Amino acid sequence: MFFPVIRRLGEMLFVMFGISVVVFLIFFATPGADPAARIAGRNATPQVLAQVRHSFGFDQPLPVQYVKVMEKLFVSRDLTSFVNRGEKVIPAVVEAAPVTLSLVLGAAVIWVVFGIWVGVTAAATRGTIIDRALMFAGLVGISMPVFWVGSVANLLTQSRWHNTWLFHWVPGLGYTPLTQHPLLWFKGLVIPWITLAILYIGLYGRVLRANLVEAYQEDFIRTARAKGLSEARIMFRHALRTSLITFVSMFGLDFGALVGGGALLTEVVFNLPGVGRLTYLALQSLDLPFIMATVMYSSFFVVVANALVDIAYAWLDPRVRDAR
Amino acid sequence: MSDSAVDGQAPASVPQKAEGPWAAGLRKLRQDRTAMGAVIVLLIIIVACCAAPLYAQHVSQTNPFQSNLDGTITLGGQDVDIMQADSAGLGLGVTPIGPTWHGQYFLGADNQGRDVAARMLYGGQNSLVISFFATIVTLVLAALVGTVAGFIGGWTDTVLARLLDVLWAFPIYLLAISLSIVLISKGLQIGPFNIPSNSLLLPILIIGIVYVPYVARPIRGQVMSLTRSDFVLAARCLGVPAPRVLFRDILPNVTTTLIVFAPLMMALNMLTESALSFLSIGVQPPFASWGTIIQDGEDLLYTQPMVAIAPGLAIIITVLALNFLGDGVRDAFDPRAKLRVKKG
Numbered sequence: 001m002f003f004p005v006i007r008r009l010g011e012m013l014f015v016m017f018g019i020s021v022v023v024f025l026i027f028f029a030t031p032g033a034d035p036a037a038r039i040a041g042r043n044a045t046p047q048v049l050a051q052v053r054h055s056f057g058f059d060q061p062l063p064v065q066y067v068k069v070m071e072k073l074f075v076s077r078d079l080t081s082f083v084n085r086g087e088k089v090i091p092a093v094v095e096a097a098p099v100t101l102s103l104v105l106g107a108a109v110i111w112v113v114f115g116i117w118v119g120v121t122a123a124a125t126r127g128t129i130i131d132r133a134l135m136f137a138g139l140v141g142i143s144m145p146v147f148w149v150g151s152v153a154n155l156l157t158q159s160r161w162h163n164t165w166l167f168h169w170v171p172g173l174g175y176t177p178l179t180q181h182p183l184l185w186f187k188g189l190v191i192p193w194i195t196l197a198i199l200y201i202g203l204y205g206r207v208l209r210a211n212l213v214e215a216y217q218e219d220f221i222r223t224a225r226a227k228g229l230s231e232a233r234i235m236f237r238h239a240l241r242t243s244l245i246t247f248v249s250m251f252g253l254d255f256g257a258l259v260g261g262g263a264l265l266t267e268v269v270f271n272l273p274g275v276g277r278l279t280y281l282a283l284q285s286l287d288l289p290f291i292m293a294t295v296m297y298s299s300f301f302v303v304v305a306n307a308l309v310d311i312a313y314a315w316l317d318p319r320v321r322d323a324r
Numbered sequence: 325m326s327d328s329a330v331d332g333q334a335p336a337s338v339p340q341k342a343e344g345p346w347a348a349g350l351r352k353l354r355q356d357r358t359a360m361g362a363v364i365v366l367l368i369i370i371v372a373c374c375a376a377p378l379y380a381q382h383v384s385q386t387n388p389f390q391s392n393l394d395g396t397i398t399l400g401g402q403d404v405d406i407m408q409a410d411s412a413g414l415g416l417g418v419t420p421i422g423p424t425w426h427g428q429y430f431l432g433a434d435n436q437g438r439d440v441a442a443r444m445l446y447g448g449q450n451s452l453v454i455s456f457f458a459t460i461v462t463l464v465l466a467a468l469v470g471t472v473a474g475f476i477g478g479w480t481d482t483v484l485a486r487l488l489d490v491l492w493a494f495p496i497y498l499l500a501i502s503l504s505i506v507l508i509s510k511g512l513q514i515g516p517f518n519i520p521s522n523s524l525l526l527p528i529l530i531i532g533i534v535y536v537p538y539v540a541r542p543i544r545g546q547v548m549s550l551t552r553s554d555f556v557l558a559a560r561c562l563g564v565p566a567p568r569v570l571f572r573d574i575l576p577n578v579t580t581t582l583i584v585f586a587p588l589m590m591a592l593n594m595l596t597e598s599a600l601s602f603l604s605i606g607v608q609p610p611f612a613s614w615g616t617i618i619q620d621g622e623d624l625l626y627t628q629p630m631v632a633i634a635p636g637l638a639i640i641i642t643v644l645a646l647n648f649l650g651d652g653v654r655d656a657f658d659p660r661a662k663l664r665v666k667k668g
Contacts, residue, residue: 011489014486015489015490015493018486018487018489018490018493019490019493019494022490022491022494022499023502026502026503026506027502027506030506030507030512139644139647139648140640140644142647143591143595143639143640143643143644143647144636144639144640144643145595145598145599145602145615145618145636145639145640146599147599147602147618148598148618148632148636148639148640151618151621151622151625151632151636152632152633152636154625155625155626155629155633158626159625159626257495257496260495260498261495261497261498261501262495262496262497264497264603265599265602265603268603279501280603283501283505283603283604283605284604286505286509288505288506288509291501291502291505292502294498295498295501295502298495298498299493299494299495299498302493302495303493306493
């Protein structure tokens with residue numbers, strides 16, 4: 001158990017280093033324009049340009065520049081935005097993180113519950129019209145752009161049906177911290193949660209159904225039937241448990257990816273001031289230092305989350321543990 | 325169904341060469357009614373988008389790339405402003421005309437007074453072109469990287485596999501955003517080639533590159549297991565040179581995998597393109613795509629929602645058709661494949 005964990009952590013560090021190099025090269029070594037001009041933003045004065053060139057070490061070789069940038073990002077953490085003068089980038093990201101976590105956690109609860117429901121129902125009724133309808137609905141869910149779903153949800157809940165009994169409880173767009181007003185926090189996030197969860201309900205429902213149908217062809221299911229177990233017990237105690245392995249490892253990856261930037265579009269549409277919306281605002285003003293920081297921190301989060309999932313997985317599943 | 329099966333077998337009674345894997349796959353695909361339905365839907369969408377100039381000239385009779393704030397159209401014998409004065413509030417703002425459900429301004433106008441229906445057809449061209457060519461970029465690069473890594477092995481493989489690991493761990497949207505913002509702010513200049521920042525080549529390259537690891541990793545695995553398989557060993561023992569083994573024994577197997585990936589990747593690319601365009605880092609003005617039109621419609625969401633709804637429906641129908649086609653292609657060419665393309 002000990003050696004594989006060390007090895008996985010080593011891999012994690014390697015990937016983090018690799019990502020930092022890729023990000024650095026994208027932002028500082030893309031051919032076409034002076035990197036100082038990119039960093040300093042659209043209307044930079046010559047003085048600012050000179051200052052950027054000096055503080056990022058653009059007159060020095062690439063490895064030196066790399067070290068300087070990493071130092072600004074992770075050691076001194078004093079990277080500043082050039083569009084909003086003086087705004088410190090890293091504290092802003094830290095402040096926005098709880099919003100993103102609230103959004104993704106709630107959506108995750110919804111998609112796990114409904115994903116399992118869709119998968120189990122479709123597998124139990126496989127071949128019937130219910131199965132086909134659920135799988136079609138799942139495919140539609142996968143095929144919809146999430147920002148479009150969010151816009152349509154806003155249209156209905158904020159405007160067209162807002163004054164009916166159905167949606168009169170939906171507060172205006174925005175975010176209320178949980179600590180300030182728990183009920184308003186919940187009410188304001190219900191529609192974003194559902195919007196974000198739709199894609200994953202479709203995806204997880206379809207994958208789970210495929211795994212369940214496969215599991216039903218295994219010998220241990222025939223044994224369970226031969227023992228005279230009820231259909232419900234076969235489904236939940238025997239078939240579902242093995243089928244959830246894929247589900248769980250997918251969940252780890254997707255959860256990490258969503259917190260690390262995947263929820264950006266949902267945050268933008270619902271005006272939730274999370275890390276994704278920060279990135280979006282920086283995109284609109286071409287604020288490159290800001291984008292670089294959010295990209296770097298978010299992707300590190302994803303990499304660490306994936307490593308933890310793998311370690312937890314190895315701890316839970318002896319086959320994986322011993323295979324390494 | 326039984327009739328068609330009999331028809332399909334009728335020519336087989338003539339003693340001929342056995343049906344190859346390609347012919348068998350295509351025959352299965354043709355018998356898949358869902359997949360054929362998806363092909364028909366896709367063809368209709370492609371033809372409609374290709375007809376955009378005709379539509380703009382003869383039906384909408386406006387230039388969908390030019391703002392038309394002072395224009396009027398004749399509806400039911402009356403002249404109607406395209407940008408109508410607001411009745412609510414101070415009456416200072418203007419609201420574009422809504423769907424007329426007639427030739428001109430069928431789906432209404434956007435903030436610039438441009439015909440949304442005509443823009444959607446033009447935008448569809450770009451959405452389709454970008455997602456198609458991005459798919460080609462992904463598949464070609466992935467095949468190249470995956471095959472080189474899997475076939476040569478050794479240090480080459482270690483380096484390429486590690487590079488793929490890094491890119492794979494990088495969240496797709498963050499990678500795409502980083503590439504887009506850098507390229508779109510100033511364009512790309514490599515030696516004598518200068519790609520301007522509003523070129524469609526940029527979104528094609530960006531979307532194509534970010535998905536390479538998702539295809540290259542399975543291809544590498546497949547090539548590695550093929551390289552170690554008995555029939556390749558037999559060929560090598562017979563003294564067949566390595567390039568011939570690569571082209572005759574390994575690449576044909578890889579091609580099937582690529583074909584199975586193609587429609588699913590194109591569906592994914594279309595969603596990615598629309599997301600990047602929605603974030604204003606995809607297709608740049610004056611060009612349009614379904615994603616940029618949805619973004620144009622955001623400001624009009626509560627007054628003229630059709631501007632945002634219609635292109636979204638176009639995306640959903642196209643992506644759905646591609647996904648159905650993808651399922652059909654997978655069943656026809658590779659029934660055992662368990663591909664999971666990560667949806668972002």
